[in-house]
Each structure stands twice: as structure tokens, then as C-alpha cells.
Amino acid sequence: MFTESWQSVGPSLDECIKCNICTAYCPVAAVTDRFPGPKYAGPQAQRFRENGQPHAPDRSVDYCSGCRVCNEVCPTGVKIAELNARARAQMVAEQGIPLRNRLLGRNELLGKLGSLAPRLANLGLHNHVSRVMAEKVVGIAREAPLPRFSEEGTFGSWMKRTAGERLRSDRKVVYFHGCATMYYEPFVGKATVVVLEHLGYEVIVPPQNCCGLPLLSNGEFGAARRYHEGNLHKLVPYAQQGYEIVGSSTSCTLTLKEEAPELLDMFDEESEELKLAVWDVFEWLRERYRQGELPTDFKPLPMVLPYHPPCQYRAHRVGRPAAELLALIPGLDVRVSTARCCGIAGTYGYKREKYQIGMDVGAELFEFVREQGREVRMTACDSETCRWQLEHGTGLPSRHPIEVLAAAYGLYDLERREPRGV
Amino acid sequence: MREIPDLLVIGAGLSGLMAAYEAAEAGLRVKVIAKGLGSMHWSAGTVDVLGYAAGDKAVSMPLQELEGLQAVAPHHPYVVAGAEAVTEALSRFVALAKELGLPYEGAEEPGRNLWLPSPVGAARPVYLAPQGQRYGDLALAEPIVVVGFEGLRDFYPWVIAENLRKQGHRARGTVLPFALLSERRDANTVQLAQELDELKRVVTLARALKEVVEPGERVGLPALVGLDRHGRAMEVLQEELGTRVFEIPTLPPSVPGMRLYRALRSDLEGRGVEVEIGMEAVGYEAKEENGGFRRLLWVETATSARPLKHRARAFLLATGGLLGGGFDSNHEGRVWERVFDLPLAMPQNREDWFRPKFLDPAGHPVFQGGVSVDREFRPVSPEGKRLFANLWAAGNGLRDCDGIRERSREGIAIVTGIAAARSILVALRREKHVH
Ligand code: SF4
Ligand code: SF4
Numbered sequence: 001m002f003t004e005s006w007q008s009v010g011p012s013l014d015e016c017i018k019c020n021i022c023t024a025y026c027p028v029a030a031v032t033d034r035f036p037g038p039k040y041a042g043p044q045a046q047r048f049r050e051n052g053q054p055h056a057p058d059r060s061v062d063y064c065s066g067c068r069v070c071n072e073v074c075p076t077g078v079k080i081a082e083l084n085a086r087a088r089a090q091m092v093a094e095q096g097i098p099l100r101n102r103l104l105g106r107n108e109l110l111g112k113l114g115s116l117a118p119r120l121a122n123l124g125l126h127n128h129v130s131r132v133m134a135e136k137v138v139g140i141a142r143e144a145p146l147p148r149f150s151e152e153g154t155f156g157s158w159m160k161r162t163a164g165e166r167l168r169s170d171r172k173v174v175y176f177h178g179c180a181t182m183y184y185e186p187f188v189g190k191a192t193v194v195v196l197e198h199l200g201y202e203v204i205v206p207p208q209n210c211c212g213l214p215l216l217s218n219g220e221f222g223a224a225r226r227y228h229e230g231n232l233h234k235l236v237p238y239a240q241q242g243y244e245i246v247g248s249s250t251s252c253t254l255t256l257k258e259e260a261p262e263l264l265d266m267f268d269e270e271s272e273e274l275k276l277a278v279w280d281v282f283e284w285l286r287e288r289y290r291q292g293e294l295p296t297d298f299k300p301l302p303m304v305l306p307y308h309p310p311c312q313y314r315a316h317r318v319g320r321p322a323a324e325l326l327a328l329i330p331g332l333d334v335r336v337s338t339a340r341c342c343g344i345a346g347t348y349g350y351k352r353e354k355y356q357i358g359m360d361v362g363a364e365l366f367e368f369v370r371e372q373g374r375e376v377r378m379t380a381c382d383s384e385t386c387r388w389q390l391e392h393g394t395g396l397p398s399r400h401p402i403e404v405l406a407a408a409y410g411l412y413d414l415e416r417r418e419p420r421g422v
Numbered sequence: 423m424r425e426i427p428d429l430l431v432i433g434a435g436l437s438g439l440m441a442a443y444e445a446a447e448a449g450l451r452v453k454v455i456a457k458g459l460g461s462m463h464w465s466a467g468t469v470d471v472l473g474y475a476a477g478d479k480a481v482s483m484p485l486q487e488l489e490g491l492q493a494v495a496p497h498h499p500y501v502v503a504g505a506e507a508v509t510e511a512l513s514r515f516v517a518l519a520k521e522l523g524l525p526y527e528g529a530e531e532p533g534r535n536l537w538l539p540s541p542v543g544a545a546r547p548v549y550l551a552p553q554g555q556r557y558g559d560l561a562l563a564e565p566i567v568v569v570g571f572e573g574l575r576d577f578y579p580w581v582i583a584e585n586l587r588k589q590g591h592r593a594r595g596t597v598l599p600f601a602l603l604s605e606r607r608d609a610n611t612v613q614l615a616q617e618l619d620e621l622k623r624v625v626t627l628a629r630a631l632k633e634v635v636e637p638g639e640r641v642g643l644p645a646l647v648g649l650d651r652h653g654r655a656m657e658v659l660q661e662e663l664g665t666r667v668f669e670i671p672t673l674p675p676s677v678p679g680m681r682l683y684r685a686l687r688s689d690l691e692g693r694g695v696e697v698e699i700g701m702e703a704v705g706y707e708a709k710e711e712n713g714g715f716r717r718l719l720w721v722e723t724a725t726s727a728r729p730l731k732h733r734a735r736a737f738l739l740a741t742g743g744l745l746g747g748g749f750d751s752n753h754e755g756r757v758w759e760r761v762f763d764l765p766l767a768m769p770q771n772r773e774d775w776f777r778p779k780f781l782d783p784a785g786h787p788v789f790q791g792g793v794s795v796d797r798e799f800r801p802v803s804p805e806g807k808r809l810f811a812n813l814w815a816a817g818n819g820l821r822d823c824d825g826i827r828e829r830s831r832e833g834i835a836i837v838t839g840i841a842a843a844r845s846i847l848v849a850l851r852r853e854k855h856v857h
Contacts, residue, residue, distance in 0.1 A: 018674075019463060019674045020464075020610065020673075020675045021458070021459050021463045021674070023610050023675065024463065024610060029610075029613075030613055071700070072699055072700035073458050073700075074458045074459075075458035075461075075463075075746075075747055076747055077702065253726075254726055257726040257727040258726040275726075276727055278727060315726060316726045317700050317701060317702075317724060317726060317730070318725050318726070319701075
């Protein structure tokens with residue numbers, strides 16, 4: 001039995017009882033005066049944004065990072081982070097969008113361009129002069145942990161190259177890799193594929209678009225809608241045939257399931273079909289485990305591993321499935337962080353005026369990692385930009401938990417980030 | 423497959439957490455889920471047991487009032503639990519709070535209510551106060567200086583002092599610069615409390631207080647004296663000033679309530695209890711059993727896509743009433759319990775929800791309705807028949823109590839949380855025995 005408790009974003013503000021719990025927990029309001037906190041920027045200011053009010057009341061809502069701590073702690077279910085995201089879109093509609101945010105919103109396009117000549121692109125982007133320029137001209141903080149384009153080819157080219165070695169099976173699952181895996185971190189995709197195959201599934205990788213999240217969080221709703229429509233077109237046929245679609249990026253899976261339809265008001269049948277077919281990879285693996293279908297032939301991985309459940313899990317509301325499964329690996333001492341946010345929040349911490357806020361927000365997490373002792377060699381987190389921020393803030397390498405799982409199955413080299421030949 | 427928990431508690435307010443504590447301590451595997459954070463974050467952090475009975479009669483000895491309660495409100499949770507269970511649960515809380523490093527105390531005369539200043543300077547009947555609020559007792563003779571901070575939005579010293587004077591107490595208000603607390607231009611009480619976790623700041627504050635406190639006065643400060651290092655901060659202030667210092671609750675969020683919540687939660691997590699927030703229970707699955715009972719198999723929470731199942735052997739509903747979010751209502755006059763749609767003892771006609779006067783001493787029927795339970799704190803139908811074989815209920819969603827008006831919110835939470843947990847223990851042990 002499942003009683004639907006859906007509340008659409010707008011009316012949810014009427015549920016606010018002004019308890020200020022959200023403000024007490026918001027990690028951004030805790031470190032800066034520039035953001036008054038969720039209650040003020042969300043349900044309160046929203047009153048002035050509705051019903052054809054001419055202008056957004058103030059610009060502070062732009063400092064909301066979208067981490068959704070507020071949504072999680074709110075006792076009455078106000079969709080504060082979504083109210084804020086919509087308010088940003090309203091500001092963009094009124095005032096236009098800065099070039100920088102246009103760039104940061106276009107992960108897929110940047111990836112495509114960069115992967116044409118990744119070495120050159122990395123050289124061009126990752127040097128002091130160009131980072132200073134980027135800060136001055138477009139406002140991307142020079143210290144921010146921008147990713148490097150993969151110099152060993154994209155995930156797509158690896159899939160093509162290894163097509164002959166890929167498992168064929170009656171049990172099939174569709175893989176949504178997202179832009180970061182495609183262009184920057186193909187090894188995350190490789191680890192996912194070898195794990196899914198280890199469970200006996202053939203992995204289908206259909207053509208796909210960016211999920212649109214970077215555009216949504218920068219307030220470019222029109223462009224985001226086009227991406228989501230593209231994904232519906234490409235993925236819904238699989239959903240209709242009964243395939244499950246797993247993704248290794250917690251933010252992409254969240255966007256496909258809920259963020260895009262909710263923010264864009266796309267409650268059509270196809271969006272619903274896609275939503276119900278999409279799983280975060282660890283959510284899906286945990287389900288296999290609960291059904292008794294997960295192989296547990298783990299090799300010991302003796303080490304202490306600080307693990308940070310990314311903010312998007314908070315929005316998925318599925319608990320901490322990666323932590324549950326990593327705990328099965330013998331010898332692995334998983335320390336789950338309770339830090340609220342790493343501070344990067346997608347593209348937030350890249351922005352010149354927000355870089356320091358992001359680092360101050362992340363301090364809680366960096367401190368947690370330091371407290372786990374000096375033997376710690378690496379950290380883990382499911383979300384790509386959070387991993388980059390973690391590396392930036394702690395100086396330690398960071399891995400996706402799927403890489404750790406693949407390594408425990410003996411299928412993956414955690415140091416070199418390469419599948420092992422089986 | 424992973425072993426399922428013995429007990430799933432739905433709700434992370436005081437009743438849910440106390441039940442989780444009681445059950446975990448007895449060795450059960452417990453998990454707590456909640457939609458959001460509970461009322462401890464906006465109540466004063468005190469334990470109110472019974473401040474008003476029979477309308478607006480002020481109560482000075484709450485435990486002595488229980489017998490009288492039986493006659494006028496036979497379904498009141500204290501009556502269901504029984505006087506002995508009430509007393510025992512409260513001592514249990516006192517012992518636990520001490521263990522957590524957040525000692526609670528009652529009045530010098532055992533069993534008497536304290537009267538403490540509210541955020542607007544009204545007198546509030548409190549049975550147990552956190553040590554930090556204890557010296558606000560209006561029965562004490564020393565005059566009070568209420569010290570606020572310029573620009574602090576949630577605390578108004580002059581209002582408090584004036585209202586205290588109107589009630590015949592000697593009190594005055596004054597303010598210190600905001601910059602003593604924080605370099606920020608604006609911050610809420612929780613952020614400021616965190617600033618006072620730093621010893622240096624407490625010492626600076628003490629020095630500034632010395633300038634404004636007159637000999638013989640006790641000092642009332644907004645409740646933000648430290649979050650995790652509250653005890654130390656209070657000690658330093660008392661020592662430096664050589665006088666009694668106490669906290670007065672502010673507008674929400676409530677720092678004293680959060681201290682208790684944080685301490686309780688981390689104690690539970692240390693015992694292996696998983697606490698998951700952001701999990702809204704929206705449905706359940708049950709199967710018919712012999713004897714007409716239904717047995718709950720799992721509770722479902724909403725996720726970004728499909729519902730998530732939480733299995734357990736026993737389930738405790740501790741989601742609160744209308745105020746706590748355990749009930750919902752619509753414009754057609756229906757009020758319902760959100761997870762199991764349990765029958766509510768509540769006027770069904772919308773016209774009967776409220777009495778005509780907003781501040782009617784008898785309160786409003788809609789706030790007094792709730793879930794009916796039997797002596798074991800299991801929900802029952804209007805005919806008194808048990809509804810599920812493995813469901814219990816606790817907290818302010820129970821019928822025939824009115825926590826805010828009676829000033830009994832925390833007492834009800836603690837007493838029913840512990841009583842339900844004990845009943846669950848007995849039932850689970852019996853089952854194990856049977857199998
Ligand atoms: S936590 Fe929710 S109900 Fe409380 S003030 Fe914030 S939005 Fe309103
Ligand atoms: S989403 Fe995060 S940053 Fe934005 S208001 Fe909520 S808690 Fe604060």
C-alpha cells in the first residue's frame with residue numbers, strides 16, 4: 001500500500017510553521033552574512049515572488065548552494081531548496097545569465113569540446129595564467145578544483161574498444177554514465193560496468209544527454225528542459241521494455257528521477273516512467289543484496305576509509321546504501337561522515353564570490369577526515385564534484401564507492417584506477 | 423540478508439528517542455526514522471509534566487494531581503501509564519540526562535513545579551529544568567537583570583523585565599554589544615551558541631557582564647550559552663561573576679532543546695541505533711493473522727522515485743499530533759493520522775474543532791483528540807479492539823491530552839515513550855519464547 005503524499009513545490013510553503021530549524025542547520029548561513037538562511041530566502045521571500053510581483057525581493061537566494069540540508073530537517077516538508085532554485089530561475093529570467101554560469105551549466109558541451117584534444121585542453125585550462133584570467137574575466141575562482149579531461153579517451157571510446165570483451169547475458173541493465181564519467185572520469189564508468197557484469201548483467205549504454213542539473217542549478221530552465229526531453233526520448237523506450245536504468249552519478253540520477261520533472265513542472269507520463277526506472281547504482285545494488293542476489297566474494301581491503309554520503313543522497317531519501325554495502329567488505333573500516341556538505345555543491349564552489357564560502361562549509365568535512373588518523377590514504381564519495389572538492393580540501397585522493405566495491409571483487413586497481421584483466 | 427531491526431521507531435521527537443533509548447538499552451536492535459527534526463528544536467528544553475489542570479488551575483505538585491486526572495480524563499496518557507510509571511519514567515530521564523552531561527533538576531522541595539520566565543517574561547510551570555535554567559526560578563528572591571544583545575532578533579530583555587515586574591518580581595533589562603558574541607553582523611541563536619563553545623569568548627563576555635551586573639543580582643541571559651560546551655561556559659560565567667547565572671529560552675530555534683536532542687541522538691548512535699532524518703512514512707504493508715489481527719510487515723517512506731521499505735518486528739508510532747505533524751487535516755473537516763490512518767478520538771464535525779474563544783481556558787477539542795491506546799500502548803479501534811499485532815503508539819499524538827495548554831508535552835513524551843518501549847520488550851520476549 002502506498003499513499004501518495006505529493007506536494008508540489010509552491011503550495012508547500014504554506015506548511016511552514018516558522019520554527020527556524022532549517023536556519024539552524026543550513027551550512028551556508030552558518031558561515032556567511034551574505035545568506036540569511038532557508039526560512040527567509042525560501043518560504044518567507046516566496047510570498048513576495050508570487051502572484052505577478054514585479055521583482056525578486058533580493059538577490060541573496062543566489063547564495064543558497066542547493067545542498068538540501070534544510071529539506072531534510074524541516075519537520076513539515078517545505079521544499080525549500082526547490083523554492084530557492086525556482087527563485088534563481090526567476091532572477092535569471094529577469095536579469096539575464098552571466099557568461100560564467102552559462103559555461104558552468106554546459107558540462108556536456110565543454111566535455112565534447114575538451115575531449116577533442118584533451119591534453120591541449122588540460123594544458124590550456126590548468127595553468128596559472130589561464131586560471132587567473134578565468135577568474136578575472138568570467139569569475140571562476142582560480143583555486144577551485146576544476147576537473148581534468150581524460151587523456152586516455154572517453155568512457156564511450158572504452159566501451160567501443162572493449163565491445164568484444166563485454167558480457168552478453170539475458171539479464172540486462174541500462175547504464176546512465178553522465179558527463180563527468182564520459183569526459184573526465186571514464187574509470188568510474190569502467191568500475192561500474194565490471195561490477196554490473198560481475199552480478200551477471202549485460203550493460204547497455206544507450207546514447208544519452210546531460211541530465212541538465214548544472215543548468216537547473218544555474219537557473220537556465222529552458223535549456224535544461226531541452227536536455228530532459230532529449231533523455232526522455234532516448235531512455236523511455238528502455239523503461240517501457242522493463243529495463244532498469246542505473247547511474248553512477250548521484251546527482252544525475254536524482255535529476256532524472258525528481259529534480260527535472262519537479263522544477264520544470266514536467267509531470268507527464270514519460271517523465272513518470274523514466275523516474276520509476278532510474279536507480280542510483282548503490283540503491284540498485286542494495287536492492288540486489290536485500291534480494292540475496294549480490295555476490296559477496298569480497299577480498300579483504302584492509303584500510304580506514306572516510307566516506308562522505310553526498311548531499312544528493314539526502315534528496316534521494318534512500319538512506320546511505322553505499323555505506324551499507326561497503327560495510328560488507330572484510331578489513332575495510334568505513335567511517336561515515338556526518339558533515340553537512342563538502343561545500344562545492346555542484347558548480348557553486350567554482351564561483352569566485354562563493355569559493356571561500358564553499359571551503360568554509362567544507363571545513364567540517366575536511367576536519368572529519370583529518371580526525372580519522374594519519375593512516376588514511378584516500379576518501380570516498382559518490383558524487384564527482386564532491387570528490388574533487390574533497391581532494392582539494394584534504395590533499396588525499398578520493399574514490400567513488402563503486403571503485404572500492406570493484407576493487408573488493410578483485411576486478412579493479414584502486415591506485416591506478418583501471419579494471420584488472422580477468 | 424541483513425537482519426531486520428527489532429523495533430522501528432517513527433518520529434525523532436522526545437518520545438521516539440526515549441523509546442529508542444529504553445529499547446536499545448534492553449538489547450533490542452532499533453532504528454529511528456523521521457520526516458524532519460522534531461519539536462525539541464522549538465520547545466524550551468525543559469521537562470514540563472503538568473502545569474495546569476481542569477482548565478486554568480495552576481498546579482504546584484504535578485504528581486499529586488494524577489489521581490484527580492483519572493476522574494476527569496480517564497484516557498489521559500498519564501492515567502493509561504499509571505502513577506507509578508510516571509514517577510519512574512521521570513527518574514529514568516533524570517538519570518539519563520546526567521549521564522549525557524546535561525543534568526536536569528527540579529525545585530528544592532521535591533515534587534514541586536518551578537516557575538521559570540518564558541521568552542516574554544511570563545511564568546512557566548516546569549517540573550525539571552536543565553541546570554542552566556534552574557536559577558530562573560521565580561520563587562527565588564534575588565532581583566533579576568535580564569541581559570540581551572543589541573540587534574539579536576530573538577530575545578527582548580526589556581519586554582521580559584517589564585512583564586516580570588508586572589507580576590511583582592524585581593527585574594530590569596539591559597543590553598550588551600552584539601560584537602561580544604560574534605564578528606558577524608547577524609546570526610541566529612544556534613550559531614551564537616557555537617561561538618560561545620570557545621572559552622575565550624566566554625571570558626570576554628564575563629568581563630563585559632561584570633560592568634552591567636549590580637551586586638546581589640542574578641543574571642538572565644538568552645539561551646545561547648554554548649552548544650556542545652554549555653556546562654563549561656555556564657561554570658566560567660558563574661565563577662567570574664560570583665553570582666547566579668541562568669538562561670531564558672528564546673524564540674525558535676531552541677538551543678536548550680537542541681542540546682538535549684544532540685546528546686540523546688549521539689548516545690543512541692553510540693549504542694548502534696540508526697537515526698535517519700528526511701524519511702517521511704507514507705504507507706505500510708500488513709498481512710492478516712489468526713484472531714483478526716493484522717501484522718505489519720514494513721513501513722514505506724517516500725524517496726525520489728519508488729517507496730523505500732523499512733521492515734521490523736515491532737513498530738512504534740511517535741509522530742506527534744496536529745502540531746508535531748503526525749496528523750493532517752483538510753478543509754472538509756477530516757483529520758487523519760498520516761501513516762496508518764488510525765482512528766482518532768476527535769470531533770468529526772469541523773464546527774466542533776474549536777471553541778469560540780481563542781484563549782479559552784478549556785482549550786480546543788481538535789488539539790485534545792488523538793490515537794486511542796490500550797494499557798500496553800497499542801492503538802485500538804473505537805470499540806477498544808487492538809488494530810495491529812505489532813504496532814505501538816507514544817507521545818503527544820495520544821488522545822485526551824493537550825500538551826501545550828496543560829504544560830505537559832515533555833512529561834507525556836518521556837512517560838509514554840518509556841512505557842511503550844517496555845510493553846514492546848515484553849511482547850517481543852514473549853514471541854521469542856513462543857517460537
Ligand atoms: S524548517 Fe520548515 S517549517 Fe521550519 S522554518 Fe524552515 S521551512 Fe519553515
Ligand atoms: S539548500 Fe542548503 S544552502 Fe540552500 S538554504 Fe537549504 S540548507 Fe541552506
